[in-house]
Every structure is written in structure tokens, then in C-alpha cells.
Amino acid sequence: xxxxxxxxxxxxxxxxxxxxxxxxxxxxxxxxxxxxxxxxxxxxxxxxxxxxxxxxxxxxxxxxxxxxxxxxxxxxxxxxxxxxxxxxxxxxxxxxxxxxxxxxxxxxxxxxxxxxxxxxxxxxxxxxxxxxxxxxxxxxxxxxxxxxxxxxxxxxxxxxxxxxxxxxxxxxxxxxxxxxxxxxxxxxxxxxxxxxxxxxxxxxxxxxxxxxxxxxxxxxxxxxxxxxxxxxxxxxxxxxxxxxxxxxxxxxxxxxxxxxxxxxxxxxxxxxxxxxxxxxxxxxxxxxxxxxxxxxxxxxxxxxxxxxxxxxxxxxxxxxxxxx
Amino acid sequence: xxxxxxxxxxxxxxxxxxxxxxxxxxxxxxxxxxxxxxxxxxxxxxxxxxxxxxxxxxxxxxxxxxxxxxxxxxxxxxxxxxxxxxxxxxxxxxxxxxxxxxxxxxxxxxxxxxxxxxxxxxxxxxxxxxxxxxxxxxxxxxxxxxxxxxxxxxxxxxxxxxxxxxxxxxxxxxxxxxxxxxxxxxxxxxxxxxxxxxxxxxxxxxxxxxxxxxxxxxxxxxxxxxxxxxxxxxxxxxxxxxxxxxxxxxxxxxxxxxxxxxxxxxxxxxxxxxxxxxx
Numbered sequence: 105x106x107x108x109x110x111x112x113x114x115x116x117x118x119x120x121x122x123x124x125x126x127x128x129x130x131x132x133x134x135x136x137x138x139x140x141x142x143x144x145x146x147x148x149x150x151x152x153x154x155x156x157x158x159x160x161x162x163x164x165x166x167x168x169x170x171x172x173x174x175x176x177x178x179x180x181x182x183x184x185x186x187x188x189x190x191x192x193x194x195x196x197x198x199x200x201x202x203x204x205x206x207x208x209x210x211x212x213x214x215x216x217x218x219x220x221x222x223x224x225x226x227x228x229x230x231x232x233x234x235x236x237x238x239x240x241x242x243x244x245x246x247x248x249x250x251x252x253x254x255x256x257x258x259x260x261x262x263x264x265x266x267x268x269x270x271x272x273x274x275x276x277x278x279x280x281x282x283x284x285x286x287x288x289x290x291x292x293x294x295x296x297x298x299x300x301x302x303x304x305x306x307x308x309x310x311x312x313x314x315x316x317x318x319x320x321x322x323x324x325x326x327x328x329x330x331x332x333x334x335x336x337x338x339x340x341x342x343x344x345x346x347x348x349x350x351x352x353x354x355x356x357x358x359x360x361x362x363x364x365x366x367x368x369x370x371x372x373x374x375x376x377x378x379x380x381x382x383x384x385x386x387x388x389x390x391x392x393x394x395x396x397x398x399x400x401x402x403x404x405x406x407x408x409x410x411x412x413x414x415x416x417x418x419x420x421x422x423x424x425x426x427x428x
Numbered sequence: 429x430x431x432x433x434x435x436x437x438x439x440x441x442x443x444x445x446x447x448x449x450x451x452x453x454x455x456x457x458x459x460x461x462x463x464x465x466x467x468x469x470x471x472x473x474x475x476x477x478x479x480x481x482x483x484x485x486x487x488x489x490x491x492x493x494x495x496x497x498x499x500x501x502x503x504x505x506x507x508x509x510x511x512x513x514x515x516x517x518x519x520x521x522x523x524x525x526x527x528x529x530x531x532x533x534x535x536x537x538x539x540x541x542x543x544x545x546x547x548x549x550x551x552x553x554x555x556x557x558x559x560x561x562x563x564x565x566x567x568x569x570x571x572x573x574x575x576x577x578x579x580x581x582x583x584x585x586x587x588x589x590x591x592x593x594x595x596x597x598x599x600x601x602x603x604x605x606x607x608x609x610x611x612x613x614x615x616x617x618x619x620x621x622x623x624x625x626x627x628x629x630x631x632x633x634x635x636x637x638x639x640x641x642x643x644x645x646x647x648x649x650x651x652x653x654x655x656x657x658x659x660x661x662x663x664x665x666x667x668x669x670x671x672x673x674x675x676x677x678x679x680x681x682x683x684x685x686x687x688x689x690x691x692x693x694x695x696x697x698x699x700x701x702x703x704x705x706x707x
Contacts, residue, residue, distance in 0.1 A: 136523070136607070141519075144519070147575050148538070155556070158556055167552075172556045244693055248633065251655075257678060265472070268474050310697050310701065363547060402551060
């Protein structure tokens with residue numbers, strides 16, 4: 105993508121002398137490059153690399169939050185251990201598996217809904233109409249609102265006794281009695297999904313909109329001349345063309361959704377109905393002070409996300425532009 | 429005749445859809461504003477329109493020392509995070525965007541990998557680091573921990589911008605004998621301002637909204653940031669939350685963000701698409 109000057113410098117001007125100067129400049133640049141990268145790499149090592157390694161290590165120990173320094177290795181006991189005729193450990197904990205299932209269900213459902221609605225909103229915003237800029241700015245509002253605040257706002261609207269949503273639904277005759285949105289086992293997951301979808305549609309919509317605005321107009325002119333139905337044009341022309349952008353949006357949202365924490369923590373706290381892997385891990389780590397066991401859960405979450413990332417990088421390497 | 433009617437209907441349907449989208453996007457925030465302006469006696473009557481203009485909830489929230497302190501902490505943390513991320517991001521993006529060297533692809537992949545970390549995966553290790561550095565229950569600890577998500581993003585977006593700058597500029601600088609540092613500060617920095625404003629804004633919003641680290645790495649009311657302060661506002665019991673003050677606090681911390689987004693929406697859109705489409 106970039107063509108650094110230093111590599112081309114030798115071809116310019118006199119032979120030997122400029123060749124020497126070229127390598128010198130080049131070497132100086134490479135040295136400077138590493139020097140410039142060093143602070144960032146140190147920072148990342150301090151807040152990401154080292155802590156991650158420690159988390160892996162803790163997951164094989166019985167460390168507790170009070171004193172993480174005093175930990176003894178206990179092998180795989182946090183994950184799985186056979187003791188006195190029964191299996192114990194994270195992998196046998198039904199609550200853990202519930203939280204895995206919840207995370208997967210939450211991620212797949214909310215990302216699917218976001219993509220569908222995001223594309224619809226993007227198509228609307230792609231049309232020419234008066235006040236388009238204003239609408240586009242307004243659509244960004246949910247994205248700008250802190251997750252905690254949006255969770256609180258929705259918690260109030262979903263309030264079982266005084267919430268406006270129950271009020272509306274009862275006024276319209278859809279329900280007879282108020283629903284306990286955030287407490288009911290069958291509803292709370294949907295309440296969480298509803299809030300997450302509301303907050304993240306703008307992100308998907310904007311990415312898709314950017315892709316839509318780069319589409320060539322001649323395909324559409326041709327389709328219009330041939331009198332092809334707009335719906336067909338969308339599925340045959342638009343959708344295939346925006347698929348790369350859509351895939352990027354999906355992977356970003358999916359990785360985000362798999363580590364979801366704050367919206368659920370605020371809306372339903374530690375309820376097992378909506379417990380995700382992040383909530384489970386943090387509860388073990390901080391509330392139960394069991395750093396070893398909690399780290400085992402964190403490690404599992406990390407491995408799942410890493411697997412998905414690696415798969416994506418492998419499949420979509422060229423799109424990322426890393427190798428160009 | 430028939431065709432004009434059909435077109436009119438289509439047009440009407442289109443605007444109806446736009447109206448639905450607008451309503452959906454704005455209503456929750458609008459309703460929070462309406463609620464925040466109600467005295468507690470009227471709180472439990474559902475109103476679609478502002479029925480009263482009572483600032484008692486705002487007075488209560490802003491009269492609380494810990495909440496004001498939380499706002500100050502959030503401002504301090506967010507600005508520091510933006511400053512650090514931009515400083516480290518600018519130099520790193522020069523190296524990654526303009527210089528070809530061995531290991532560049534690996535560095536880019538590391539950055540991409542870190543940006544995909546689940547925060548909870550580093551929670552226990554980072555907790556230890558923060559305690560060793562004696563930054564527990566200290567906003568400085570949050571500044572440090574937030575670099576895990578602001579730095580990769582900043583570097584990534586600035587690198588894509590850096591690559592698009594014309595090469596002749598740099599050639600001229602090198603011909604004049606400028607060192608890389610001079611090239612960055614004198615040649616690129618003036619051109620990078622728009623990109624820096626965008627990424628800085630996005631980093632600011634991310635830091636302002638962060639919850640998990642802020643909840644875990646602080647303990648006392650006077651060290652908290654805004655999201656944690658709001659999440660922990662509580663009443664007598666779980667079933668009688670003080671919704672008026674909660675909504676007032678929510679509106680207070682959100683209005684600046686909404687205004688920023690409205691003003692800079694073009695930049696934000698370009699930053700988000702540069703960060704995501706190209707990375």
C-alpha cells in the first residue's frame with residue numbers, strides 16, 4: 105500500500121554515493137520505526153499481554169483475590185477434576201453451561217436482528233430526501249449513549265409497574281396484566297436483546313450505508329431500464345455487493361456480543377436467566393474472590409473468541425488489507 | 429392519474445418509515461428527559477408529553493458530592509486516555525503506515541488481536557498489575573487499563589489515514605535531511621489533525637462509557653466514574669429505585685455526548701468506517 109521512499113532512493117541520481125545514502129536513510133527509518141513502536145508495544149504488553157498470561161496461569165492455581173501472589177498450582181482442577189467418585193470443575197458446572205448457551209443465544213439473535221434492521225435503516229438513509237443529514241445524526245444517538253445509561257433508560261421504560269411499555273401494550277389491548285420484563289425467566293433475555301439491538305443498529309447501519317454509497321450506479325440504471333423489480337434488484341445486485349462490508353460488521357458485532365457484560369449487569373444483575381460468560385467469570389473473580397476458578401472461565405471465553413477471530417482472519421485475510 | 433397516486437403513496441410510505449426510525453432512535457432518550465423533569469410524586473403516572481418542568485432531580489444529583497466527583501473523574505480519565513492514545517498512536521501509525529520493515533505485519537496482527545480481546549479475559553491479570561503499581565481505587569489505574577481498547581483502535585485508524593497521505597511530502601522532507609521525528613511533527617501532524625480529531629473523539633466516547641474496568645478497579649464513591657456511579661444509584665431496596673434522579677444523572681452525562689455526536693457526525697462516521705471496513 106505505501107511505498108516508502110527509502111527503497112526507491114537508490115535508483116535516483118548518481119550510482120554509488122546515493123546507494124549508500126539510500127541504505128543509510130533506510131536503516132535510520134527502520135530504527136526510528138521500532139523506536140516509535142516501542143512505547144505502544146510496551147503499553148500493550150503491560151495491559152494486555154502480561155495480564156493475559158497471568159490469567160492463563162491463575163486458571164491453573166487456587167489463587168484468591170485477597171492475595172493473588174500466594175497461589176499454588178493445582179493443575180486442571182479448576183476446569184475438570186475427578187474426586188471421590190464424581191466430576192467437579194468448571195466444565196461440569198451447569199451454571200457455566202447455561203451462561204455459554206445464553207451468550208451464544210444472545211449473540212446470534214441480537215446480531216441477526218441488528219443486521220436485518222441495520223440494512224433496512226441504511227437503505228432508507230441512502231435515499232435522497234430532505235432532512236437526510238438530520239435523520240442520520242438522530243439515528244446515531246443510541247450509539248452515543250453510554251451502555252449503562254441506555255440500560256437504565258430501558259429498565260425504566262420496561263418497569264413492571266410504572267413502565268411506559270407495559271402501559272402502551274395494555275392500552276392497545278395486547279396484554280391484560282403488566283409483564284415483569286427484566287425479572288421473568290422467559291422475557292428477561294428478550295429484554296436484554298431489545299436494548300442491545302436498539303443501541304447497536306446505528307453501528308451496522310452506518311457501515312452498510314458507507315458500503316452502499318460506494319456502489320456503482322450503472323448496475324442500477326441498467327436494472328431500471330430492464331424494468332426489474334426493486335426487491336429483486338436488492339437481493340441480486342445490492343446484497344452481494346455489500347456482503348463484504350456486512351461481514352465486517354457482523355464479525356465486529358459478534359465479537360462484541362460474545363463478551364457482553366454491562367447491559368446485562370445493569371438490567372438483570374447476576375440472574376442466571378441472562379448470565380453470560382463474562383458475567384459468570386466476573387462473579388467468580390470479584391464477588392466470590394475465586395481468581396483461579398474465575399480465570400478458568402475467562403480463559404475459556406478467550407479461547408472461544410480467539411478461535412472465531414483466527415477463523416475469520418484466515419478466511420477474510422485479504423479484506424483486512426494487512427498483506428497488501 | 430393513477431400513477432401519481434401510486435407515487436404519492438410510495439412517498440408517504442417512505443416518510444412513514446423514516447418517522448418510525450426517528451421515533452425508535454429518539455424516544456427512549458426523550459422519555460428519559462421527560463421523566464427527569466418530573467417531581468417524584470408524578471413519577472408513576474405515564475406521560476407522553478412533558479407534564480412538568482421541575483429541576484428537583486437535577487438539583488439533587490448535582491448536589492451530591494460523589495456524583496460531581498464522578499463527573500470530574502470521568503472527564504479526567506477520558507481526556508488522559510485520549511491524550512495517551514493519540515500520542516502513542518501517532519508515532520506508531522507513522523512506523524506502521526510509512527515505513528516498510530520486517531515484522532510489520534506481525535505488529536499489525538498483534539494490534540488487531542488485542543482489539544478483539546474480551547475485557548474479562550485480562551481482568552484478573554490486570555487487577556494484579558494495577559495493585560502492584562499501587563493504582564487500585566485510583567483513576568490513574570483506569571487510564572492505564574483503558575489503553576487496552578483505545579490504543580489498538582487509534583493505531584489502526586491512524587495507520588489507515590497515514591497511508592493515504594501523499595508520498596511526495598515525505599520524500600521532500602527526507603531530501604531536506606529531516607529526521608523521522610521532524611517528519612512526523614512538522615509534515616504529517618498538520619495533515620493528520622482531522623483524523624486525530626476523529627479517533628480522539630471515538631476514544632473519548634469509549635473511555636467515557638466504559639463500565640467493567642471502572643466497576644472492578646475502583647472501590648469508593650469518590651474514585652468512581654460516571655457509568656459506575658449511575659449503575660450504583662440505589663434507593664431503599666431493589667424495588668424502589670429513585671428513577672427521577674437516575675434519569676437526571678443519565679441525561680446530564682449523555683447530553684454532552686449527544687451534542688458532540690451531532691456536531692461531529694460526519695467525522696465519526698468516517699472514523700468508524702475507517703476503523704471497521706479497513707480493519
